[in-house]
Amino acid sequence: KAGVTQTPRYLIKTRGQQVTLSCSPISGHRSVSWYQQTPGQGLQFLFEYFSETQRNKGNFPGRFSGRQFSNSRSEMNVSTLELGDSALYLCASSDAGLETQYFGPGTRLLVL
């Protein structure tokens, strides 16, 4: 099976703009989780979607949102970008009933 894919891989935005990132899970996986990775904070959980429903959310402001489509692909959106949003955004997918999370290559976002 193909692995988790994320698009775009790199993105440069300016403060105040918004951005949408996309994640395609491994075929058959219904759970998609999103994480923000920064040098100082490590991997921080954003939210998890399962069968189009958000079932878990981390401690991030409302500017961070997401959704999942019927084919399990997921998007996350960040509005009113801040410099501190510069990070690697990783998504991971899991098969129902199995706990292992498989990560995508990430989208590196730079906010200027």
Added chain:
Amino acid sequence: GENVEQHPSTLSVQEGDSAVIKCTYSDSASNYFPWYKQELGKRPQLIIDIRSNVGEKKDQRIAVTLNKTAKHFSLHITETQPEDSAVYFCAARRNSGYALNFGKGTSLLVTP
């Protein structure tokens, strides 16, 4: 919510020596503890995991131990090799769904 602490943040060993990384978690309901290895510029890769009904698990040179009473788990790498150099993350499954709370990572350097 779940808090995972990881030590040390950096670790340098000579090739052939052993390396040990320790993590503690706060939520006694956590039941799944994976370890990920992340090489520079790459996605995190699962290297080993353990469930709360098991005290120890081994896979070739890698082993993980879990002490549920003390709420800590450790990664042991024996006969280290230069290719083991990477950042290692411990994690604990959150209280619902498949998403994980991660430690802040240990940068392991194995010198020849």
